[in-house]
């Protein structure tokens with residue numbers, strides 16, 4: 001069997017196009033959604049990510065507000081900025097880039113963001129809304145994973161889904177989203193016994209572990225849909241000394257021989273995260289103004 005490759009890059013491009021159309025319609029009604037991104041410190045990966053977010057925000061026609069603070073920024077100073085962004089009517093979405101420097105309690109900052117502007121979906125109010133089935137802002141990466149799974153199978157209802165990983169930002173919201181889709185969900189983690197066997201029961205397998213190519217081909221049920229969230233940089237001696245490459249949590253070549261559909265890394269879930277962030281900003285902007293979310 002040769003799996004369908006789920007092209008996250010193309011899906012994300014289409015989603016951004018639809019968002020741009022909706023933003024243009026809103027401009028005709030007299031307003032432009034705005035996304036504020038706050039970054040503390042100089043971490044190169046975070047800097048690049050924030051730069052990409054800002055570029056794509058502007059590309060879909062939204063306003064981008066970037067706040068770059070030094071690594072020495074104190075917690076009170078950051079909380080003060082969040083309070084100002086909460087009160088700023090031009091800001092519909094607030095994202096504070098994680099990780100934060102050690103002197104700042106990230107959970108405190110997340111909880112300080114107005115849940116109506118929490119486009120990362122990390123605030124306990126939004127996590128609770130997802131859990132209780134009340135509309136709210138949903139964490140971007142799991143939302144992207146769901147859209148990709150639905151792109152190959154519209155109705156996931158009744159599927160046995162296994163989510164490997166139980167982090168607050170990926171694994172747990174992913175499991176909740178799949179419950180809302182009427183999957184039978186198992187959440188696996190580092191203490192799970194016989195993980196390979198648990199994975200073999202999955203019609204839909206989501207790997208969000210952070211361990212390069214941990215999920216092997218013989219862990220996968222023939223015909224399963226495989227969504228690989230992992231982003232792991234590993235040495236790539238074939239490309240030259242000191243060179244690296246990015247791989248997922250799934251051994252792609254092995255898995256692609258067994259699965260019915262699979263996301264590649266890179267080019268699968270990764271591009272969906274920013275697209276879903278923009279989608280959430282649009283949704284937050286509409287909700288705050290009592291407008292229906294455009295299709």
Ligand code: NDP
Pocket residue numbers: 141164165166167168169170171188189190191192195208209210211229230231232269270273
């Ligand atoms: P965390 O480190 O927060 O969580 C990892 C989870 O995997 C934990 O629940 C942990 O279990 C579990 N785990 C670790 N080792 C094993 C193991 N050997 N067997 C089974 N389970 C294990 O990571 P994140 O959820 O933040 O991210 C997961 C991956 O997704 C990373 O590669 C990250 O880079 C990537 N990522 C990609 C994004 C994208 O845009 N594509 C966005 C966010 C993350 P336990 O709880 O028991 O410790």
